[in-house]
Amino acid sequence: MVVYCDTNTKQIWDWLDTIPDPEIPVISIVDLGVVRDVDIERGAVKVTITPTYSGCPAMGVIAMDIDTELAKHGIKNLELKTQISPAWTTDWLSEKGRSRLERYGIAPPQAAGGPSRCPRCRSEKVEKISQFGSTACKAQWRCKECLEPFDYFKCI
Amino acid sequence: MLDTVNPLFEFLLRQGDNTLILGHRTSEWCGVGPALEEDIALANTALDLIGQTQLWLDYAAEVEGKGRSTNDLAFLRDAYAFRNILMLEVPNEDFGRTLMRQFLFDAFQVPWLTLLQDSTDQRVSDIAVKSLKEALYHLERSRGTVISLGDGTEESNRRMQQALSFLWPYSGEVFCDDEIDYAMAKVKVAPLPSEIRSIWLETVEGAFNLAYLIKPEGDFAHSGGRAGVRHTEHLGHMLATMQVLQRSYPGAKW
Numbered sequence: 001m002v003v004y005c006d007t008n009t010k011q012i013w014d015w016l017d018t019i020p021d022p023e024i025p026v027i028s029i030v031d032l033g034v035v036r037d038v039d040i041e042r043g044a045v046k047v048t049i050t051p052t053y054s055g056c057p058a059m060g061v062i063a064m065d066i067d068t069e070l071a072k073h074g075i076k077n078l079e080l081k082t083q084i085s086p087a088w089t090t091d092w093l094s095e096k097g098r099s100r101l102e103r104y105g106i107a108p109p110q111a112a113g114g115p116s117r118c119p120r121c122r123s124e125k126v127e128k129i130s131q132f133g134s135t136a137c138k139a140q141w142r143c144k145e146c147l148e149p150f151d152y153f154k155c156i
Numbered sequence: 157m158l159d160t161v162n163p164l165f166e167f168l169l170r171q172g173d174n175t176l177i178l179g180h181r182t183s184e185w186c187g188v189g190p191a192l193e194e195d196i197a198l199a200n201t202a203l204d205l206i207g208q209t210q211l212w213l214d215y216a217a218e219v220e221g222k223g224r225s226t227n228d229l230a231f232l233r234d235a236y237a238f239r240n241i242l243m244l245e246v247p248n249e250d251f252g253r254t255l256m257r258q259f260l261f262d263a264f265q266v267p268w269l270t271l272l273q274d275s276t277d278q279r280v281s282d283i284a285v286k287s288l289k290e291a292l293y294h295l296e297r298s299r300g301t302v303i304s305l306g307d308g309t310e311e312s313n314r315r316m317q318q319a320l321s322f323l324w325p326y327s328g329e330v331f332c333d334d335e336i337d338y339a340m341a342k343v344k345v346a347p348l349p350s351e352i353r354s355i356w357l358e359t360v361e362g363a364f365n366l367a368y369l370i371k372p373e374g375d376f377a378h379s380g381g382r383a384g385v386r387h388t389e390h391l392g393h394m395l396a397t398m399q400v401l402q403r404s405y406p407g408a409k410w
Contacts, residue, residue, distance in 0.1 A: 086285075
């Protein structure tokens with residue numbers, strides 16, 4: 001059993017930050033903004049998560065991964081809570097998450113409603129193929145310069 | 157009617173059953189969409205709708221308080237216990253009709269959820285805020301696709317007009333206020349659905365004009381789905397597919 005002081009949620013956050021998103025493994029569930037709160041109360045660790053999209057099929061896996069990861073560090077007394085309010089927004093994506101997405105080939109969300117540039121060749125000449133993509137949170141775009149299709153993280 | 161039912165429970169079933177039935181119908185396209193991108197879009201739309209269903213029916217199950225779970229409500233009720241509007245249960249027919257229906261529904265759902273955000277019931281408000289983000293995205297696509305197909309080839313225009321003519325008499329049911337709606341409006345849980353008909357009309361007429369589609373005459377509305385007094389013969393067939401697993405293997409989980 002590790003020793004942690006009652007107020008040290010920072011350590012818990014760091015552990016959670018090592019858990020990859022099941023569908024976009026280059027970013028962590030903390031980068032994605034899915035983890036909303038960590039609290040320690042009388043020895044029980046309380047983690048609050050929120051779904052990106054209401055039907056996101058990854059939520060079950062995320063809950064299981066949190067359980068597994070924290071158990072590795074000796075935390076057996078875990079309370080996992082799911083909340084939908086405030087509703088998840090792409091504004092909660094961390095800066096680290098945004099740059100990792102782009103390096104991986106997924107254009108990060110932009111308030112303008114479309115990618116600012118191709119994540120591969122950086123050209124700004126891009127066009128939409130479809131409003132939806134391989135997961136609930138992505139759309140399909142194409143670069144008119146290098147002709148490569150790419151994923152765009154929808155801005156909501 | 158109000159003596160025997162809990163109006164909030166009925167209200168929640170109407171919301172959740174609309175998204176569940178349309179979600180299942182939409183999911184029938186999975187793997188057989190007309191193009192890969194459309195197949196993915198349809199599957200994603202279905203997923204959002206089923207996700208919203210879970211939020212509504214979770215709450216409905218709690219409000220009912222009879223020990224039925226969310227899954228029990230979805231998979232163990234028979235046709236007449238469903239409270240969805242009839243338009244959402246009729247078969248998909250073709251891609252055009254599927255998208256026309258989605259558009260007619262989205263054009264209602266966006267102003268409806270917008271107003272539900274101000275519900276005096278915090279949980280209803282939370283679900284509306286979450287669902288609205290997805291509904292707005294759906295409307296953008298369904299409206300765009302209806303316009304592209306209407307203003308497409310002679311064949312696509314003909315089929316969209318056919319779809320509209322078929323669906324039009326089903327599109328009004330959602331605006332027919334009844335005792336449940338009055339009860340919800342009285343406690344400010346929800347506005348009266350009839351109040352948003354003009355906004356809806358403006359949205360759909362605007363799109364029909366751009367799509368070279370003619371709005372059918374008449375305000376007749378097939379109804380009975382929301383009240384659960386009448387469903388089309390199609391709902392039972394759909395439920396047979398949707399519920400078979402839970403019916404054959406009660407309580408099955410994976």
